[in-house]
Amino acid sequence: MRGGMRIGAIFGIPLYIHPTWLLILFLLAWMYSEGYQNVSSRLALTSGLVTAFLVLGSILLHELGHSLVAKAQGIEVKSVTLFLFGGIASIAKEPKDPLSNLALAAAGPLVNLVIGSFLAVVAWFALGDQAILLGTADQTQEVISGLAVELGVGRALVSLMALNLAVFNIVIGLFNLIPALPLDGGQVLKSIVWKITGSRFSGIRWAAYSGQIIGIFTMLLGFSALFAQALNGIFFIFVGWFVFNSATVHLQYGRLQQALLEIDAESAMTRDFRIVDADMSLRRFADDFLLMQEKDKQPIFFAASDGRDRGMVNADELRYIERERWEQEDLHSIVKPLQSLDVVDLSTKIPRVIDMLEQKELPYVTVLSPAGSVTGIVDRGDVIRALARRLNWRIPEAYIKRIKAEGKFPPELKLTEITSQL
Ligand SMILES: [Zn+2]
Structure with a gap:
């Protein structure tokens, strides 16, 4: 959730509040003050506002429940944001095992259920059996004004507030435990099946x-x-x-x-590169290979000599070598050695490849065989093609070509975000 206003930090976690939160604060204050009207019309609005703050405080405590369990597991909590529909604790990554995930998910609703039960007991002590009636439905004028007479205005207000908060926390706690995935209960179900x-x-x-x-x-x-x-x-x-x-x-x-x-590098890679003789002169390379190439395509060359792959030919380097010397010098002088390239194994998983491509802003990674020779390259287009094959997406080759040319993943896939969670 973006666009929140930072209002401070709790346990080192930045706390943001979304403008819509103010709307819900006033709505709640107004709603609760209706009930308090029957106890004291003078104090109703203030009491409503206090209740609204405490209700939203309960939501904050719910998020802190998640956050503190995450921190205890060594997971970074980036922020807690309160907004129209509640709160979000933004957690850097998911726990690696099901029981940690269960603890993380259950912590939020548990906080509400503990607070709710405690306040329900408090309300029951203060209001007796009427608490059940008031808590479930009937906050009508007769019942509540009777309360003010019986307990005095102050105690009646505080007891009602405890009751309202108890109801809110128990409802929110139970609601969040519904086993449907955006809710915490969904995470609980997920952990159990996991x-x-x-x-x-x-x-x-x-x-x-x-x-x-x-x-x-x-x-x-x-x-x-x-x-x-x-x-x-x-x-x-x-x-x-x-x-x-x-x-x-x-x-x-x-x-x-x-x-x-x-998907691993082997199943995603292509052989869109050429191996050339590292001992060939720069002149011959320029004449035979560079000038022949199609305009819209920048081929990738690797150089080999004595039966071994030496590295990638960095054709841009040619510009810095005087033309008179192209005859005498060979490709070795513009080869970037294999050791200094960004290489992966055949069995490297694709999320790692995506990480390398994005973090180092590489056009592609080079795939090496166990013997240390160049067997393929993987660029962003190859990643998407492999993914599409695996998921039976119909993606035209023209689209893959465009990704290759632009050197960017389609932003709607959120690949970086997804791989960072893995
Ligand atoms: Zn939650």
Whole structure:
């Protein structure tokens, strides 16, 4: 979530607040103050505002629950942002094992359930059996004004506040445990399936399917409510749609990650390079190879001598050598040795290749055989082609060519982001 305003840091984690948060703060304050009106109209708005702050504080504590478990596992927490629909703790990477992931996911809802249970007990002590009635539905005028008479205004307000916060925390805690993937409960389900099957991707699939089903079910609930002329059906449709979409995105990300891990340099590489004799003179190289090439294509040359690959021919270097000397000097003088190139093995996984390409801003990496000779090259176009093959995407070769020419991954794939999570 971008566009938040930094308001400080907790436990070294930067805390951001999105402008939409203010909207929800006032909405909550207004909503809660309605109930407090029946205790004291003078203090209602202030009490509503205090409750709203504490409600949003509970959301912050939920995110801190996630964040502190992440930090305990040695995972960096980049930020916590509060926005319209709650909060997001932005975590650098996912835990490597299912139980750590389970702990991380469950920590947030657990914080709410602990706070909620504690406040429910407090409210029950203060309000007695009325707490159950007030907490579930009936904050009507008669019940609440009776409370003010019985307990006095101050105690009645504080008790009601505790009750409201208890209800909020328990509802939020339980809601987040629904096993649908954008929610924490989805992560919990994912971790459990991951633990049982030993496959993180099976976990993602199950939790995402579950999210899609729950999303559809929620939307259907919303539509049937609308048919019964209950306007809050719109809310359910919206939430269901959001859950369905996020689950689908998780599913696609999971497939993409799995595919990336299944591709190695060997299956992605091409042989779009030429091996030339390192002992040939610069003049001959320029005449026979450079001048013959097609204008739009910049071929890659590797030089070999005595049966060994020596390195990449850096044709740009020719410009710095006077033409009179092209006859006497050979390719060795413009060869960049293999040891100084960015090389990978045949079995190197593609996420590592993507990392190298992006971090070092390379046009391609060179693939070496176990014997140390050049067997292929992998550029961004080759990565996408291999990915498309694996996932049965129909991508025209012209599109691959464009990626090769531009030297950029399609930004919508978010490949760097995805590989950094692996
Ligand atoms: Zn959470």
